[in-house]
Ligand SMILES: C[S@@+](CC[C@H](N)C(=O)[O-])C[C@H]1O[C@@H](n2cnc3c(N)ncnc32)[C@H](O)[C@@H]1O
């Protein structure tokens with residue numbers, strides 16, 4: 001089936017179609033089974049969408065708005081027009097309505113800045129469900145004073161592109177450390193060089209680094225000695241210092257000692273699931289007992305601990321997923337992040353054409369949220385991705401007073417980010433111009449090792 005549109009942002013309209021129908025392609029020959037046509041009359045933009053005999057229409061007047069605001073409104077109303085049509089055709093409503101962006105909380109703040117009642121726009125115009133609108137409201141309330149741009153301040157992200165084995169759902173650009181042995185030492189050496197240069201640049205330019213976040217990949221797939229070498233370069237005391245330990249099979253006492261000695265105050269130990277058969281299916285290569293052992297070991301230190309779960313993993317029933325949530329809550333993790341399986345290109349599951357089938361992912365997520373609210377956890381950040389099961393979302397929950405500041409900064413895009421390592425994107429926020437400029441390090445280890453200086457220069461230019 002083909003979609004034809006004369007709208008200058010066709011992928012925006014296509015993204016709405018993908019919420020309802022698989023396999024629809026964008027047409028480039030002026031014809032389509034589904035169409036959306038934009039008509040322009042001075043400051044008025046009118047949209048008409050059709051699917052066989054079904055028709056929907058929307059209209060917006062952009063008089064007095066600047067170009068950026070006009071574009072935003074045109075995109076919004078074009079998408080609403082397609083969404084309304086497909087609701088008529090299929091009789092289905094989506095949990096996030098016609099919203100396809102990855103940051104609903106950011107959109108809510110933007111609507112408020114436009115002078116609109118965001119809740120009314122979510123519920124009325126965009127058809128977002130009451131439940132999801134309330135979720136956004138709770139997150140905005142929890143972020144409270146933690147939300148805000150701080151001049152001359154940035155967070156630092158550090159990417160470690162190694163894992164002990166590849167999980168079948170994952171599309172991140174990280175390699176199995178056992179197969180990449182010859183690159184590990186050169187990577188550690190170049191990363192240390194980048195960190196030292198970046199810290200000096202920040203100091204010379206009066207930039208305070210507030211939160212430091214090591215992600216990946218799995219930072220703790222490096223040895224205790226390698227971690228010690230890297231962390232020794234970081235000669236500042238950030239407010240929040242996170243190292244994603246992630247895989248329980250990468251954690252031991254020596255590594256935790258190193259993290260603690262360097263002032264790391266937040267780690268993650270991610271079960272994904274507490275069911276052994278599912279761990280085996282997704283290639284995590286550790287036992288359920290390992291999750292408890294490593295969690296109990298880490299609890300002897302002063303770290304705040306996050307646990308990631310994924311709803312919709314292969315072979316996991318509703319009851320099995322509920323068990324996962326109960327286990328994470330019983331552990332008493334400070335943060336519990338509930339992801340919804342996204343079937344992304346580059347993951348083994350996608351390549352194997354894994355299909356979600358009848359798995360009740362929406363019901364699983366609903367159980368997780370209810371259980372977490374009921375046990376005192378509060379949602380504090382969220383994001384959505386393409387290809388998510390049932391068009392849902394990922395939500396970070398926290399015990400009171402324990403939210404991860406970096407997660408809020410990165411998802412709300414309110415902090416400059418100075419990033420080091422592979423697949424690390426530095427961002428400079430311009431609040432006045434409502435703009436974000438970026439400088440990206442390479443995704444692959446070899447290019448990083450060979451050409452670090454080029455990327456360092458681009459990063460420093462961004463912040464000069
Ligand atoms: C960047 S990954 C790193 C985590 C760490 N290496 C580990 O395996 O525990 C962060 C989290 O994203 C989630 N995630 C990764 N791929 C996903 C997918 N395709 N769908 C849903 N969640 C995903 C997982 O919960 C994972 O813990």
Ligand code: SF4
Nearest residue numbers: 163166167170216217
């Ligand atoms: S989920 Fe974590 S351990 Fe698994 S492949 Fe992705 S980054 Fe590596």
